[in-house]
Amino acid sequence: MTEVLPCLAEAEADVQGLVEAHMETMLGVRFLASEYSTGPLHGGRIDSLGLDENGAPVVVEYKRATHAGVIHQGLYYLSWLMDHRDEFQCLVRDRLGAEAAARVLWSGPRVICVAGAFTRYDVHAVREHRRSIDLVRYRLYGGDHIALETVASVHGHAAGARRRTNTGVGGPAPWGRGTAGAAMSDLSSALGEVLLGLGGDVAAVRRKQYTAYRRLRNFVCVPPVRHAKILAYAKVDPKGVDLVPGFTRDVTGLGHHGTGDLEVQLRSERDLERAAGLFRRAYAGA
Known part of the structure; x- marks a missing residue:
């Protein structure tokens, strides 16, 4: 050596x-x-x-x-x-x-x-x-x-995005104020808090097609909520992840808004807790 x-x-x-x-x-x-x-x-x-x-x-x-x-x-x-x-x-x-x-x-x-x-x-x-x-x-x-x-x-x-509250990470859901809509809005806000809370060097960059969370580079991108789930695209190599159907998916080479080859599907607070380790890995690599 x-x-x-x-x-x-x-x-x-x-x-x-x-x-x-x-x-x-x-x-x-x-x-x-x-x-x-x-x-x-x-x-x-x-x-x-x-x-x-x-x-x-x-x-x-x-x-x-x-x-x-x-x-x-x-x-x-x-x-x-x-x-x-x-x-x-x-x-x-x-x-x-x-x-x-x-x-x-x-x-x-x-x-x-x-x-x-x-x-x-x-x-x-x-x-x-x-x-x-x-x-x-x-x-x-x-x-x-x-x-x-x-x-x-x-x-x-972009630092102003940190001070915004109750706006979620991907824009308003299309279904209005029903129970499902309120649940997705709360989950969207919780996701934004988790991603911004990974470090003081995180910024939220909002585009029409997605919200990017970045340090020097993007590490997670979140498109607007369109259905009864939130999609988050993390910059984590899918080959190093045990993919779970309905929760994580390899989207390498597939078209989507934002950057990241690992799609994470969030439907509940429990899914957000399961995804925390993946988001930390993406943050560490950015």
Whole structure:
């Protein structure tokens, strides 16, 4: 047995190239552009542009080690991006198609800062901003491994979802105020409380087709309640789960709203208790 000591990259460009080549796996973000010019008037270059799993625009900034300006730099470019929405949507259309461009989630833009280290002042600073900012620390282990650790994560507008009550996780049920409807509404609210309660870094991102619960990446997505059950799609490998008919199902390769290959069907509080371990596994992997 030999010890493999952690180290930093030789240059910032090495970190950027590695993350851009595997951005969806590492950050849950689809890569759009590298060193994107903000024009002669603004006079800057955005390290990486991307689109996250829920369609939110993402600015990614890299630093080899600790750098006092990484957060402000990311916010500077995010401000430019919000003022040039048409340009960004054209970029999305060119790279990912018209459907993705039409579904850009402008209410939830994000900055992800990837660096060798962050100071306590950086962690405090992100909590004072209204934007969604993730601080991600990297370490290289030999020539074959990289470790990513979320140091701080603030979810901006999405944090307001935590304060909402009695709204459920997937929108109103279609059947009105009957007994079944009230039961599903209560179960929906309980599910939202369980998922948000998994950690202080969890945000609820609401889209028309689903509500995503995420840390750095989505870990559970819940479509609107349509029948006498709630469906939750968890990012857990179905091959590692003892599937129970009527409760869990492998939906790998099957179309559904949101992300996650394990479908969990909830009809009662007892089902929610049974699913708690699966949700914790999904959270741990995000």
